[in-house]
Amino acid sequence: MNVFLKNKNYRKFSIASFLSSAGDILFYLAFMTYASKLQNYSLALSLIAISESIPRLFYIVGGYFADRTKNKYRNIVLAAIIRFMLYSIVGFLLISNLSQWNLVIIIAGINFISDIIGTYSGGLVSPLIVNLVGNDEFAEAEGFTNGLGEIVNVSAQFIGSGLLLFLSYSNLAFINALTFLAAGLLFANVGFKQIFNKETKTQQDESVNDQNFIDTVKSSYQQAKKEHGLLTIIFVMAALNGSLGSMNALVSIVMAANRSTMIISSYSFTLAIIGVVGSCGTALGSMFGPQLTKKLSIFSVTNFSIVIDVCAIVAILAANIYLILPLFFLITVTASTASLKLTQWLVSSVDRTVLASSMGLLNTIVMIAVPVMTTVFSTISGTTNVKYALILLLLVEIVELVIAIRLSMKTKKTEVEISTSVDSK
Known part of the structure; x- marks a missing residue:
């Protein structure tokens, strides 16, 4: 929080991110609502989901392309302007005479292009934030932004559902476009000041990657490999996130089968409570986790998170919603804290020239784990029984915990040996 309040340029960067994220959520709700009213709504909603997930x-x-970009400020502004133009086109399309299905297909395509540009824009953000706040405060800055962003996203969902009562779909598309324009202006304001800062300009010039894609991935991998335990903890964190995604899918099945012990008021209300509890945990863990766990290693936080995961699976097997909710809250708090510690470790371990690529590799590994594990355990649940899926997930979590504990002990042993070697010299 201190970084957000004291660093004016970083604060503008954060507000720009909040604006574009909130606008995206408003339009997503509007687009999903529009598609849900079509005759073949299932196909339309699936098409939208695909256009959202693939990017x-x-x-x-x-x-990778962000690392190869020399003038990062100019390009992040350009990306925001292009997305402003894309959603302005969407706004005009929604008041045109095109058939509903043609509109859905075209808008899904535009949304896909916008999200692809968003992955590039996101890659540009990380190195620029490191330049603005420094390596040491990056985790705190990123954590506060993620936490506040989670609150903004939840609020945007409620605001969006309210706006749909009296605003048209095209109006919400134009609002989304304007949020990108506002974000672009804020990025431009910060970038204009940084251009005249010789030290910052030198840092940007030096942090341009000139390797091809394969060499960049190899470089990111090799640099991460030098840090003992970093690669392993990345995969442990990916599995942890995948497990959480699987639990979210399986708990909804358990709710349907055990309504007397799993439902609070109604099925949809219970799902909403689980979502809000998870969002609150992520927000609090992101905003305050790094500060509260400064003296704890990433291994300790990860181990604790996995232990809570195991307890949560047992609670789901017992079909007790009042045990599940606090455990889900603790999982999201600890998992978001561990994720930020991992990001901080990565930022301090790799060269600035491949920072965005390394962050992209980390995000890709984590993102792939969620749909893969969710698909596997949901398939097991659908073809056999949800209890078998949960028991197998419990075994996976226990294996994760054993690996994490062994890695923690091995890392501590290595640190002691290095310390002893240095002292002897």
Whole structure:
């Protein structure tokens, strides 16, 4: 929070991100509502879901091109302006005479292009924030932004559902476009000041990657590999996120089968409570986790998170919603804290020239784990029984915990040996 309040340029960057994110959510709700009223709504909603999910797999590609960008401020402003133009086109399309299905297909395509540009823009943001706040305060800055962003996103969902009562779909598309324009102006304001800062300009010139894509990925991998335990903890964190995604899918099945012990008021209300509890946990963990766990290693926080995961699976097997909710809250708090510690470790371990690519690789690994694990355990649940899926997930979590504990002990042993070697010299 201190970084947000004291660093004016970083504060503008954060507000720009909040604006574009909130606008995206407003339009997403509007687009989903529009598609849900079509005759073949299932196909339309699936098409939208695909257009939203596929771009998330391109984080590493977006990061690679961001690393190769010399004038990052100019391009992040340009990306915002292009997205402003794209959603302005969407606004005009929604008041045109095109058939509903043609509109859905075209808008889904535009949304896909916008999200691809968003992966590139996101890659540009990380190195620029490091330049603005420094390596040491990056985790605190990123954590506060993520936490506040989570609150903004939840608020935007409620605001969006309210705006749909008296605003048209095209109006919400124009509002989304204007949020990108406002974000672009804020980026431009910060960038204009940084252009005349010789030290910052030198840092940007020096942090341009000139390797091809394969060499960049290899470079990111090799640099991460030098840090003992970093690669392993990345995969442990990916599995942890995948497990959480799987639990969210399986708990809804358990709710349907055990309404007397799992439902609070109604099925939809219970799902909403679970979502809000998770969002609150992520927000609090992101905003305050790094400060509260400064003396704890990422291994300790990860181990604790996995232990809570195991307890949550047991609670789901017991079909007790009042045990599940506080455990879900603790999982999201600890998982978001561990994620930020991992990001901080990565930022301090790799060269600035491949920072965005490394961040993209990290995000890609984490993003792939969620749909893969969710699909596997949901399939097991659908073909056999949800209890078998939960028991298998419990075994996976126990394996994760064993790996994490062994890694923690091995890392501590290595640190002691290095410390002893240095003292002897």
